Amino acid sequence: MTAALALLAPHLMTTPPLLTLQGVSRRYGDVVALEDVSAAVYPGEVLGIVGESGSGKSTLLRMMNLEDTPDAGDYRLALPDLPGNLFVLDRFARRMLCATRIGIVYQNPHLGLLMKHTSSGNVAERLLIAGERSFAALRGRARDALEASEFPLNRMDARPFELSGGMQQRVQLAKAIALEPALLLLDEPTTGLDVSVQALVLDTLKRLQRDRAITMVIVSHDLGVIRTMADRVIVMRRGRVVEQGLADQIFQDPQHDYTQQLVHAKL
Amino acid sequence: MTLATLTKPWAAFSYGFLDASAKREMRRKMLKAIAVPGCQMPYASREVPMARGWGTGGLQVTLTLLKPSSSVKVIDQGADDSVNAASIRSFLSKVSGAAETWDTQAATLIQSRHRIPEERLRADQVLVLQVPNPEPLRPVEPNMSVARQMHADADYGRLWLILYEQMVRSGRIMEGAAYPALVNRRHVMTPSPIPRWDVPKLHMAEHLTFLSAGREKRLYAVPPFTQVEPLVFSDVPYQVEDHGALRCHRSGVTGYYMNEIPQDNGGSVFELSDSNLGIKAIRRAEGAQVEIGPTWYENGKMPQ
Numbered sequence: 001m002t003a004a005l006a007l008l009a010p011h012l013m014t015t016p017p018l019l020t021l022q023g024v025s026r027r028y029g030d031v032v033a034l035e036d037v038s039a040a041v042y043p044g045e046v047l048g049i050v051g052e053s054g055s056g057k058s059t060l061l062r063m064m065n066l067e068d069t070p071d072a073g074d075y076r077l078a079l080p081d082l083p084g085n086l087f088v089l090d091r092f093a094r095r096m097l098c099a100t101r102i103g104i105v106y107q108n109p110h111l112g113l114l115m116k117h118t119s120s121g122n123v124a125e126r127l128l129i130a131g132e133r134s135f136a137a138l139r140g141r142a143r144d145a146l147e148a149s150e151f152p153l154n155r156m157d158a159r160p161f162e163l164s165g166g167m168q169q170r171v172q173l174a175k176a177i178a179l180e181p182a183l184l185l186l187d188e189p190t191t192g193l194d195v196s197v198q199a200l201v202l203d204t205l206k207r208l209q210r211d212r213a214i215t216m217v218i219v220s221h222d223l224g225v226i227r228t229m230a231d232r233v234i235v236m237r238r239g240r241v242v243e244q245g246l247a248d249q250i251f252q253d254p255q256h257d258y259t260q261q262l263v264h265a266k267l
Numbered sequence: 268m269t270l271a272t273l274t275k276p277w278a279a280f281s282y283g284f285l286d287a288s289a290k291r292e293m294r295r296k297m298l299k300a301i302a303v304p305g306c307q308m309p310y311a312s313r314e315v316p317m318a319r320g321w322g323t324g325g326l327q328v329t330l331t332l333l334k335p336s337s338s339v340k341v342i343d344q345g346a347d348d349s350v351n352a353a354s355i356r357s358f359l360s361k362v363s364g365a366a367e368t369w370d371t372q373a374a375t376l377i378q379s380r381h382r383i384p385e386e387r388l389r390a391d392q393v394l395v396l397q398v399p400n401p402e403p404l405r406p407v408e409p410n411m412s413v414a415r416q417m418h419a420d421a422d423y424g425r426l427w428l429i430l431y432e433q434m435v436r437s438g439r440i441m442e443g444a445a446y447p448a449l450v451n452r453r454h455v456m457t458p459s460p461i462p463r464w465d466v467p468k469l470h471m472a473e474h475l476t477f478l479s480a481g482r483e484k485r486l487y488a489v490p491p492f493t494q495v496e497p498l499v500f501s502d503v504p505y506q507v508e509d510h511g512a513l514r515c516h517r518s519g520v521t522g523y524y525m526n527e528i529p530q531d532n533g534g535s536v537f538e539l540s541d542s543n544l545g546i547k548a549i550r551r552a553e554g555a556q557v558e559i560g561p562t563w564y565e566n567g568k569m570p571q
């Protein structure tokens with residue numbers, strides 16, 4: 001195996017990681033969802049996580065969003081006023097941290113949105129949790145976030161269940177970026193969308209990434225998506241990281257058998 | 268020697284209808300409720316000779332606080348003489364020997380549905396509000412155990428969201444009675460179905476307020492000098508009902524919460540909702556020596 005530093009893009013080697021996960025393991029009964037997973041995400045980069053269904057990708061993302069606590073492991077974000085291992089935080093502190101510093105988009109919009117409330121309201125709720133109490137500011141900031149997600153503003157007070165899948169993902173995205181989070185987590189954000197819609201949503205994500213230099217972690221079982229988005233890639237199988245490296249490296253010269261199968265199946 | 272000479276003469280073991288253990292349960296929960304202002308405490312709701320939904324929650328708190336030296340006032344929508352209020356009041360007096368009164372000033376214990384009297388309550392008075400639905404989160408979260416978790420997390424984003432959407436839809440906040448309020452900067456409560464007019468009276472009040480729901484078996488409290496802040500946006504002021512300029516057609520008094528009384532000609536007249544205040548004002552105008560205490564609102568405005 002190559003030394004860890006050699007796996008980084010040159011401009012990343014100089015900055016310490018924003019996110020560090022170390023030795024994270026999680027079992028659900030007999031199922032090993034994660035086994036000794038370590039990962040780092042550097043400021044401004046997009047980390048892709050690939051792997052077949054059931055390989056633990058969503059579980060890993062849920063850990064990063066502090067929705068679950070592992071059996072073992074350490075999780076740090078290089079942000080001010082945080083303790084060392086974030087898994088020691090109580091519910092209350094987790095909720096505040098997630099609401100204010102981390103944004104997440106789920107594959108299933110029902111997980112991320114209140115379907116019967118307005119789209120702008122879904123975004124405003126995020127701001128309300130963070131303590132915004134001015135109605136004008138709520139309205140304005142919700143509009144800005146929806147606009148940045150390229151959501152059609154004439155529908156901003158429509159309820160998500162009246163919207164198409166692509167629109168719903170844009171509302172989730174607006175909600176996720178409304179507070180300008182340090183970290184944006186995307187769990188299969190385009191899976192299940194029409195190919196053309198999928199391309200448009202990916203375009204939006206790429207543009208956001210370029211304009212705001214948001215640090216992103218994107219999970220997908222679709223190598224095409226990962227290839228479009230990611231700077232660096234982690235390949236997971238049965239809860240373990242089997243290979244990681246620069247995206248180009250992984251796609252052109254996969255080392256692990258499993259990665260080779262994945263890449264060749266795709267190509 | 269007979270058995271009778273060895274025993275004490277018969278005397279009531281307890282008063283106030285509830286037995287000692289029921290009262291102890293209530294007292295414990297009432298003390299807890301005072302300790303965590305605005306937080307709903309579940310309690311073992313007893314049977315009282317009244318149907319659930321008619322103020323049994325308030326009644327149990329009142330019965331627990333009641334003693335023979337109490338003076339008890341009961342109002343329903345501000346009126347002492349409604350059938351409900353009158354029968355609860357006479358029941359309370361019958362089971363405890365407490366005096367009945369209509370006068371807010373003279374009462375030590377006031378049980379109420381829908382209103383807080385206009386005269387300021389004092390530190391030596393206790394207000395008991397009957398609450399039909401104690402859960403402010405019910406409109407946003409039908410599952411009560413999830414709602415309880417949300418209270419524990421102070422997770423009130425969705426409650427605010429409802430207000431946001433009312434503003435978006437109609438440009439103003441539509442909550443009428445039972446306007447949600449943040450107590451002691453921690454728990455959101457439903458201040459019973461009192462009008463918006465009455466909510467500011469609870470803020471930093473001198474008196475103790477209990478709110479109790481018999482059917483839902485939960486009570487909560489606003490201790491004296493506790494902050495009670497209606498949920499409002501910083502740029503959309505809290506508005507009470509527009510009653511400040513209305514005049515009571517019977518007493519001529521202005522500046523208080525009024526009931527609207529429709530007339531045959533299609534118009535309407537207004538009447539003081541706090542009926543005892545109206546009676547006192549009329550008697551005073553007729554020359555009687557009547558003491559009207561200081562009121563929360565002055566000239567139709569709540570001084571800050």
Ligand SMILES: Nc1ncnc2c1ncn2[C@@H]1O[C@H](COP(=O)(O)OP(=O)(O)O)[C@@H](O)[C@H]1O
Nearest residue numbers: 028031032033052053054055056057058059060
């Ligand atoms: N809350 C849970 N309870 C039980 N098993 C779970 C739970 N979450 C995930 N798993 C199991 O952990 C494994 C990994 O799941 P997941 O992270 O969702 O995989 P992926 O997102 O890669 O498809 C699966 O076998 C799944 O069934």
Ligand SMILES: [Mg+2]
Nearest residue numbers: 057058059188
């Ligand atoms: Mg998944």
